[in-house]
Amino acid sequence: MIQFKTIKEALKYKDKCPLCSYNLEMSHLYGDMDYDNNRLHIFNYSNIIIIDILNDSIKVIPNEDMSTPFMGLHVTRLMMSCHSCKNYECYLLLKINLQDFCWEEISFNSETIIVGSDRIKNIFSINETQYHKNIYGTMTGLPLIPFDFSNPQNTIDKIKLLIPYI
Numbered sequence: 001m002i003q004f005k006t007i008k009e010a011l012k013y014k015d016k017c018p019l020c021s022y023n024l025e026m027s028h029l030y031g032d033m034d035y036d037n038n039r040l041h042i043f044n045y046s047n048i049i050i051i052d053i054l055n056d057s058i059k060v061i062p063n064e065d066m067s068t069p070f071m072g073l074h075v076t077r078l079m080m081s082c083h084s085c086k087n088y089e090c091y092l093l094l095k096i097n098l099q100d101f102c103w104e105e106i107s108f109n110s111e112t113i114i115v116g117s118d119r120i121k122n123i124f125s126i127n128e129t130q131y132h133k134n135i136y137g138t139m140t141g142l143p144l145i146p147f148d149f150s151n152p153q154n155t156i157d158k159i160k161l162l163i164p165y166i
């Protein structure tokens, strides 16, 4: 699994959609994250974690209502996706040490492509390819098959050779 030393390095690793070259954007910021002015804010039960992307600093603001702020490891995933072709997304895994205000791990966890009505997700932490016939249909797990971004249909054809019944 590809690991990074800084969040800046991680965000640069895949900053463009490998299918259409459009800039990837942070997505899925749900209610527990927001991004503004090169700062990523992560809200957890007892802290606000502020990550400055440019100088890779981690600041933690404890919630004053909590008598014992959480000081362990905060684990979250940051999703990057293509808003142009909408056929690519990837996740960075972030493990933040709240005791020492440093990174425990930043890694490239998974990436997903959509080809026609099929969805394929490669999860590097478990070396698995997950194939979904019909975007949200049942999943078939396979050993990791690298994506052919120049011709995504080649990846589907390879999967279909491995599981001829789908």
Ligand SMILES: [Zn+2]
Pocket (backbone or CB within 6 Å): 017, 018, 019, 020, 021, 022, 082, 083, 084, 085, 086, 087, 088
């Ligand atoms: Zn794209």
